[in-house]
Amino acid sequence: MSRIFYALALIWALTGAAVAQDFSALARALPEQSRIVDEGNTGVRLDLGLSQGVPYRVFTLRDPYRIVLDFQEVDWSGLNREAFLRTSRISSIQYGAYVPGWSRLVLELGAPLAVETVDLRVDETTGAAHLSLHLKGTDFDSFAASAGAPRQPGWDLPEPAVIPALPQRDGTRALRVMLDPGHGGIDPGAEVADTNEKTLMLTFSRELREALLRTGGFEVVMTRVDDQFVSLERRIALAHRAGADVFISLHADSLSEGLAHGAVVYTLSEEASDIASRKLAERHDRSDLIAGVDLSGSDDQVADVLLDLARQETKPRSTALAQSLVDGMAQQGGPMNRRPLRSASFSVLKAADIPSVLVELGFLSSPRDLKNISDPGWRASMAHGLVLGLENWRQDDLVKRSLVGQ
Numbered sequence: 378m379s380r381i382f383y384a385l386a387l388i389w390a391l392t393g394a395a396v397a398q399d400f401s402a403l404a405r406a407l408p409e410q411s412r413i414v415d416e417g418n419t420g421v422r423l424d425l426g427l428s429q430g431v432p433y434r435v436f437t438l439r440d441p442y443r444i445v446l447d448f449q450e451v452d453w454s455g456l457n458r459e460a461f462l463r464t465s466r467i468s469s470i471q472y473g474a475y476v477p478g479w480s481r482l483v484l485e486l487g488a489p490l491a492v493e494t495v496d497l498r499v500d501e502t503t504g505a506a507h508l509s510l511h512l513k514g515t516d517f518d519s520f521a522a523s524a525g526a527p528r529q530p531g532w533d534l535p536e537p538a539v540i541p542a543l544p545q546r547d548g549t550r551a552l553r554v555m556l557d558p559g560h561g562g563i564d565p566g567a568e569v570a571d572t573n574e575k576t577l578m579l580t581f582s583r584e585l586r587e588a589l590l591r592t593g594g595f596e597v598v599m600t601r602v603d604d605q606f607v608s609l610e611r612r613i614a615l616a617h618r619a620g621a622d623v624f625i626s627l628h629a630d631s632l633s634e635g636l637a638h639g640a641v642v643y644t645l646s647e648e649a650s651d652i653a654s655r656k657l658a659e660r661h662d663r664s665d666l667i668a669g670v671d672l673s674g675s676d677d678q679v680a681d682v683l684l685d686l687a688r689q690e691t692k693p694r695s696t697a698l699a700q701s702l703v704d705g706m707a708q709q710g711g712p713m714n715r716r717p718l719r720s721a722s723f724s725v726l727k728a729a730d731i732p733s734v735l736v737e738l739g740f741l742s743s744p745r746d747l748k749n750i751s752d753p754g755w756r757a758s759m760a761h762g763l764v765l766g767l768e769n770w771r772q773d774d775l776v777k778r779s780l781v782g783q
């Protein structure tokens with residue numbers, strides 16, 4: 378980040394004095410030249426047209442993940458929010474006057490993104506300026522390490538206030554959902570013909586994120602936003618660090634044993650509810666061994682006792698969540714497995730204090746399920762079912778928790 382700030386200091390030196398002395402020289406945002414677009418795997422690109430160059434700075438904030446741009450000073454009134462924001466990788470944008478003389482643009486992120494490049498060019502003839510900001514997917518650690526408002530001489534701004542989570546219709550805060558697209562990187566998960574589980578689940582997770590964000594009642598974080606290997610332990614750690622309220626791991630495995638077709642929602646259990654569930658759990662944990670991460674024995678005994686206590690509180694909430702998701706998907710027509718609620722010892726569900734479930738959307742080993750999961754229309758209805766399930770669970774959980782005084 379520091380290189381960027383040197384660049385900013387330079388911009389300040391070039392334009393700051395003139396702007397500071399002349400308030401009529403306020404820059405206007407130019408809507409035709411302003412857009413935030415998805416660049417696929419390469420990231421997100423923000424273009425902002427300005428009627429003139431102004432000093433600016435960019436930095437990141439966490440909890441929730443945000444990219445903040447401060448300007449001196451921009452009139453945003455020409456911008457149309459819908460036309461400006463054209464990617465779902467940014468959950469929402471806010472812009473406006475921040476404190477007198479300063480304007481702020483805040484991008485709320487569904488997952489950590491890092492500033493790759495930022496550049497403001499001023500056209501020598503017209504004086505108009507163009508800001509290009511390129512954001513690239515990153516992991517939580519790198520994001521957290523560079524997050525925070527910089528202290529810079531000449532930027533006499535108050536500490537940036539944390540923007541509170543958007544209040545909901547019922548006055549409660551948004552539920553923060555950690556979506557965990559199964560597998561990734563060297564671990565493809567189930568593979569059938571020309572497709573595989575890791576790719577399908579990343580696609581579905583993005584669609585589900587979009588459906589959740591559209592309701593306005595959820596914040597969404599993801600354990601991975603691209604084809605990257607993430608260890609099971611790390612997926613849980615990411616959920617904790619993001620302050621997730623629920624954790625949903627998304628899968629579509631392949632199983633030859635038993636009647637493996639239709640959606641199933643799993644909760645954690647030491648004893649798998651059947652042999653097929655046990656084999657599935659073993660197979661998932663094996664992927665971590667492939668990548669050199671061994672979860673077994675990672676807790677010491679004292680920690681185990683404490684974690685077990687926390688799990689006892691979380692367990693009924695996880696079970697209720699699983700049931701609610703099953704109901705939501707069933708309402709959409711499924712198809713559901715004949716026993717849609719099961720338990721197994723999936724390591725990825727071992728967060729002691731976050732209700733966690735693993736959804737097998739279907740099984741790629743079943744031709745019918747494969748056809749469904751490859752169909753965007755079917756996926757949309759299942760995403761809708763999961764949204765319904767989450768909404769219902771959230772209501773019930775609030776009531777139950779208020780009854781036990783938590």
Ligand SMILES: [Zn+2]
Nearest residue numbers: 559566628630
């Ligand atoms: Zn899987």
